[in-house]
Amino acid sequence: MMLPGLKEYLEDSAARDISVVSFMKRFKDIHEKDRIIRSWCGALSFLQQHPSFEKRQLYGTLRKYTQVELEKIVDNELQEREHDYALLSNASRQELAASRMHTKQVEKRFDADGDPDGDEDGNDSVLSPHAARALASPFYELVDFIFKKTQGQNPPLPALPLGLSPIHNExxxxxxxxxQEPGDVAKKKPLFVLVSGIINTLSPxxxxxxxxxxxxxxxxxxxxxxxxxxxxxxxxxLQKALYPDPDDPAAMSVESLQRFVYESLLQCLGPQHTRAAKEKYLMLKIISQVLHWLENDIFATPSSEHVFVNVWxxxxxxxxxxxxxxxxxGELGSRASREFRTLTERVFGSKMATSTCPRKVDMTIRVFxxxxxxxxxxxxxxxxxxSDHICQVQQGKSVRLNTAIILSLEEQGLDITRWHPxxxxxxxxxxDFYTLRRHGDVIGAGRSTQEKVWLPSGYTKLDAFLSSRSFEVLLGFRATTILASSPATPHSTSPVDTDRSPSATPRSTPTPVALSPLASTPPIFSLTSTPTAVVPITPTFTVPHTASGTYADQLIISNIMEPPPQRPTTPPPRKRDLPFVLFTPSKPQRRRHKASMDDDD
Known part of the structure; x- marks a missing residue:
């Protein structure tokens, strides 16, 4: 679905070298609709500031990819109008798979729709879409500086670019x-978070x-x-079972508690038809696991990280x-982190690590x-x-890795201004729990709750553990809160004033599923009297219905036991934006760099 005259105009622009300003003015109404076109126009702005750069490469890229991208913009707008901007909220797992297949088909079309004519001088090389978006990144100069600095060069500090948004300027x-602070650039982890376009409020x-x-x-x-x-x-x-002797209230009996837990679990076996039964079963199951760990004394020193990974x-x-x-x-590799590292290294033309393996993570949450x-x-x-310092470094790594993942989900059509992990x-x-979501042109990370969740390391802490709020927080997080639903942020481009009444989406007949809460149950899964309630969503991506207004508006979700409504088409995929996810040099690289610096001295 090509806009009238666009292809001819692009070819004419490349031939007559029409000014970048003229091109941007003519297609201003296009680049305001989609981040992809915005990024391309940002790349054109980069060309305007760097006259020595080859314009022919970028024009060739536009000729090659514009038709498919504009088709996706139109399809995206049609899908948003038809489904009230719920791009992936009511997609079933089968539709997710279909969306992934659609993405592969688009990639094949990218390969098939190449420029058949090529450049007049015989050079068929064009900028990739990733490279075009890289040039449009507001932190391109900073990332380039970091790459050169870690390779032993001494480039000048980049100047503050003109035309940045206020938050990007900050x-x-x-x-x-x-x-400008002293120290090795490779060890400044908060810097990597910033140039990745992330505001991490958990960091100073x-x-x-x-x-x-x-x-x-x-x-x-x-x-x-x-x-x-x-x-x-x-x-x-549980407290009565832990202290069974009324004559001696301070006498703790772990055997009595174990007996009560095991007998209660036997009574809970079978399908749980009420939410109260499900909550009771899960709480007893967690306590049973804790008692098993304490009985085997697995928390005794010395202990390794592997112990705590298995426990959680x-x-x-x-x-x-x-x-x-x-x-x-178990130290698995993250596919999204590998893709982003490959993208970053390809754009800047140098390796940041000798290993080709992706970054290892302690636990990855996956969906079937x-x-x-x-x-x-x-x-x-x-x-x-x-120490606290190591935890801060670890949290910065977690933020960057999870940003890569949610941007890849956004590429598949997930609106991460509303659905966020x-x-x-x-x-x-x-x-501790923190929330990661899009706020306009940046990704924001903030603490999800001030409540602390902990497990006892010995029998002496059982009483305090049973009295804590750890169970409530875990049950609030259980199985449905990996992707939580919130209204679009005021700083995002997603509309928040659209009518999304329950009548706008067809409802289907409930099909019972084990361990799924009922629609008639109290919060957090249904309508609640608390005005600031934020309702989580299961990985089945059931339909959320939100009233118009601000973040504090009430949210309702459909029965999560219901199959999602049938959709005639799958949502179009979205290309991810930069930010980059940076990776520090490997130890051999740092040793070689230090040796070269010593030789220079």
């Missing part, structure tokens, strides 16, 4: 300030931007503040049971799609009892 200035560097309070506020998930009378009643029974993997998979999600432990567990949603990082960061037997 981030660029903060990055320049970090570069990310707390001083104008957008930081908004990121912190909209990262709070009220689903993690969940309270339940069932849990309170069960907690009382067991807890997560208990929560994810029969939900289509799975926590896979197309009869496989290949699709990752997010990664969790687990550490033993280490709640990510777990563990430190020994404690766990």
């Amino acid at each position: 981030m660029f200035c903060a990055a320049l300030q970090l570069l 560097v990310g707390q001083h931007f104008t957008l930081s309070p908004v990121v912190e506020e909209q990262s709070r998930m009220s689903c993690l503040l969940y309270r339940s009378k069932t849990i309170d009643d069960l907690r009382t029974d 993997s067991d807890i997560m998979n208990t929560l994810f049971a029969q939900s289509g999600l799975r926590g896979v432990p 799609v197309d009869k496989s567990w290949a699709d990752e949603i997010c990664v969790f990082e687990c550490k033993p009892e280490v 709640i990510i777990a960061e563990t430190r020994a037997l404690s766990i």
Whole structure:
């Protein structure tokens, strides 16, 4: 679906070398509709500032890819009007697989729709779309400086570019300030987060931007503040079982607690037809696992990181049971991180690590799609009892890796201004949650809740553990909160004033699924009286219905046991934006660099 005269205009522009300004003015209405075209126009702006760059390459790229990209823009707009901007919210797992196949077909069309004429001088090389977007990145000069610096060069500090948005201007200035501080560039991890286009409010560097309070506020998930009378009643029974002797209230009996837990679990076997029964079963299952670990004394020193990864993997998979999600432990490679590293190295023409393997992660959360567990949603990082500094470095790595993943999900059509992951960061037997979502042109990371979740390391801490709010937070997070639903942020381009009443989407007959909460149950899965409730979504991507207004508006989701409505077509894929996900040089590279510096002295 080519715009009238566009192909002829592009060819004429390449032949007569029409000015970049004229091209941008003529197609201003196009580049405002889609980030891809915005990025291309940004690349043209880069050409205007760098006259020595070959314009013919970029014009060849536009001729090669414009038709397919414009078709996707039109299809995207039609899909948004037809489905009320719910691009992937009501897609089933089968539709996710179909969307992935659609992406492969588009890639084949990219290869088939190449420029048959080539350049007049016989040079058929054109810029890739990734390279075109790289040139449009507001942090291109900073990333280029970092690459040269880590390779032993001494380039001048880049100047502040003109025409940056206010938030990009703040981030660029903060990055320049970090570069001016003494120290090795490769060890300045907060710098890598900034030039990746991420505002990480969990780091001291990310707390001083104008957008930081908004990121912190909209990262709070009220689903993690969940309270339940069932849990309170069960907690009382557990306390009585732990202290069974009324004559000696301080006498703890672990055997009595174990007997009560095992007998209660036997009573809970079978299908749970009420939400209270499901909550009771999950809480008893977690306590049973804790008692098993304490009995085997697996937390005794010395212990390794592997112990804590396995512990939290067991807890997560208990929560994810029969939900289509799975926590896979064991230093697996992240496909999204490999793709982003390859992109970064290809754009800047140099390697940042000698190894070709992707970054290893402690636990990857995957969804069952197309009869496989290949699709990752997010990664969790687990550490033993280490210093605060190491935890901050680890969290920065987690933010960049998860940003790569959610951008790849955005490429498949997921609106990450509304659907965003709640990510777990563990430190020994404690766990924190943070939210990662798009805020306009940047990705924001903020703490999901101030509540602490922890596990006891010994029998003496059982009483405090049973009295804590760890169970409520875990049940609020259980199986449905990997992708949480919130209204689009005020800084995003997604509309928030569209009518999304329940009547706008057809409802289908419920089909019972084990361990799925009922639609008639109290919050967090249905309509709640709390005005700031944020409702999570299962990996089946059921349909959310949100009223128009601000972030505090009420959200309702359909029965998560219902199959999603049938859709005539799959949502079009979206190309990912930069930010880059940077990777530091390997140890051999650093040793060679240090040796070369010593030789120069």
